[in-house]
Amino acid sequence: RLSKVGRAGIVLANGSMTTQQSGEGDIRKAMIKDDVVECMVALPGQLFSNTQIPACLWFMRKDKKAGKNGKKDRSGEILFIDCRKMGAEQLSRTQVAFTEEEIHKIAxxxxxxRETEFSDGEPYEDVLGFCYSAELEEVEKHGFVLTPGRYVGAAVEEDDEESFSGKMAELTEVLYEQMKKAEELDTIIKKNMGVLGYGG
Structure with missing residues (x-):
């Protein structure tokens, strides 16, 4: 149980952000409406040695107003951070880890x-595909689902147009080769069918 100024961080399976089973949806809805959910972080898969399934971090706080835990009043807001594409350090074939740079970026x-004393002084900004600060009304419109990917959006890939053109040219070349082989096979089949007395 949290005190008035208490904070808590919990690691849970991703289903906790969306499931409606066993009254979990009602519990999540109540927590959001009570404004105790402060930050949600989606983690990459293969982060833990005992399971490869992706998990998420829940950070909760009863008092999100400005104070000793941050100069910025974040009442009525939830910060969403999507780290699913992170975990660049490969510990083994089945396990990854965050690099120091990634941990610093997330923190x-x-x-x-929150504009805490640990901030580098730069202003917070939503980053497409990575982080987003949502009002509780917006979360309610999404059915009280807390999956970060639903809020942060998709990052725009650099050189996407060039990448598409290159891939399209490559696929077209493969297609033409396959069509040519299909014509050759069709000719062989017709010839063999004629030998067997089934030619048209």
């Missing part, structure tokens, strides 16, 4: 958002 997003 700074939160500290900027």
């Amino acid at each position: 700074q997003i939160y500290h900027r958002w």
Whole structure:
């Protein structure tokens, strides 16, 4: 149980952000409406040695107003951070880890958002595909689902147009080769069918 100024961080399976089973949806809805959910972080798969399934971090706080835990009043807001594409350090074939740079980047997003003493002083900004600060009304419109990917959006890939053109040219070349082989096979089949007395 949290005190008035208490904070809590919990690691849970991704289903906790969306499931409606066993009254979990009602519990999640009540927590959001009570404004105790502060930050949600989606983690990459293969982060833990005992399971490869992706998990998420829940950070909760009863008092999100400005104070000793941050100069910025974040009442009525939830910070969403999507780290599913992170975990660049390959520990083994089945396990990854965050690099120091990645951990710093994630932490700074939160500290900027709350304007804590640990912030680097840069202003918080939503980053497409990575982080987003949502009003509770917006979360309610999404059916009280807390999956970060639903809020942060999709990042725009650089050189996407060039990449598409290159891939399209490559696929077209393969298609033409396959069509040519299909014509050759069709000719062989017709010839063999004629030998067997079934030619048209």
